[in-house]
Amino acid sequence: MTARELESHGIATVIIGSGLDIVEKCGVPRYLHNDIPLGNPLGHPYAAAEQRASVASALQLVEQATAPTIRFGELKWRGGEAWRVNYMKIDETNRETLRLAGIENRRSRLEQIEKGEKR
Amino acid sequence: MQYEYETEGGLENEPVKYIEKTRSYYEAQGFDRAYKWADNAGIPWHRLSKPLIECNVTFIVTAVPDGTIPKLSRQGGSFALDEMPDAFRTDELSWDKQATHTRDRESYIPMVALQQLAEEGVIGSVSARYHFVPTEYSQSNTLNSDAPAIRDACLADEVDIAILVPL
Structure with missing residues (x-):
């Protein structure tokens, strides 16, 4: 939404991220998708050359694209592919923990609101 | 949505369906209203x-x-690049805490990469300020304020x- 606001006011934007379906749905002008776990959109931790390459690729996209474009980056996660299944996995081992976490989340949210800690 | 698609390296795997996963995850936590993603x-x-x-x-x-500002009070803002903290607060955001970590700031903050690209003459300059936009449940806060x-x-x-x- 922020990208759309800037783009409408003459600032070219590009997103670098790892959540393809979310960005695709929102409708942004340019997106470099790194297909790795959420948390390190620019590349593996401490892989400076890789992170720099992501930024350079995104800038190139801004320079070259002539219409809304999604570019799939070449990064591959070094730790294997299990993260794709494991992230936000729900099964019998964590169902009760999640239910309790939800209760705590709502309680904490209410507490913050009651304390006036809400914009 | 009308996009052009390009690939640098090929997609061997189907991208994760985060919208679907998030919906099920919040349902499992007992939230009765599913988050509505922006759809333009x-x-x-x-x-x-x-x-x-x-x-x-x-x-x-x-x-x-x-990170000292309570989560629900955070607002979008602009900050001096030369006063950037060594570490940003990430623990309250949704990301894959099992598969990775955020101890390397440059894996999600492109400051050093941009400064190098400026030094090498790829870009003209890095702006003196960078910007923060909170991940908000309320789309209207993002749209109308941040x-x-x-x-x-x-x-x-x-x-x-x-x-x-975005992290």
């Missing part, structure tokens, strides 16, 4: 009017520069390109 019909478009080497570039992040504030700051700083890096 048209895509705004601004063609860059000068070469990269003449462009002033900024970046916008969702990692939190001032995004316009960042837009005004970018216009004041004569930014040509903004790189957005």
Whole structure:
């Protein structure tokens, strides 16, 4: 939404991220998708050359694209592919923990609101 | 949505369906209203009017520069690049805490990468301020407050390109 606001006011934007379906749905002008776990959109931790390459690729996209474009980056996660299944996995081992976490989340949210800690 | 698709390296795996996963996850936590993701019909478009080497570039992040502000009170804002914290607060955001970590700031903040690209003459300059936009449950806070504030700051700083890096 922020990208759309800037783009409408003459600032070219590009997103670098790892959540393809979310960005695709929102409708942004340019997106470099790194297909790795959420948390390190620019590349593996401490892989400076890789992170720099992501930024350079995104800038190139801004320079070259002539219409809304999604570019799939070449990064591959070094730790294997299990993260794709494991992230936000729900099964019998964590169902009760999640239910309790939800209760705590709502309680904490209410507490913050009651304390006036809400914009 | 009308996109052109390009690939640098090929996609061996199907991208994770985060919208679907998030919906099920919150259902399992007992939330009765599913989060409604932004869904827009048209895509705004601004063609860059000068070469990269003449462009002033900024970046916008969702990692939190001032973690002392309570989560629900955080607002979008602009911060001096030369006062950037060594570490941003990330623990309250949704990311894959099992598969990775955020101890390397540069894996989600493109400051050093941009400074190098400026030194090498790929871009003109890195803007003196970067920007923070909180991941908000309320789309209207982003639309009516955070995004316009960042837009005004970018216009004041004569930014040509903004790189957005959501965690």
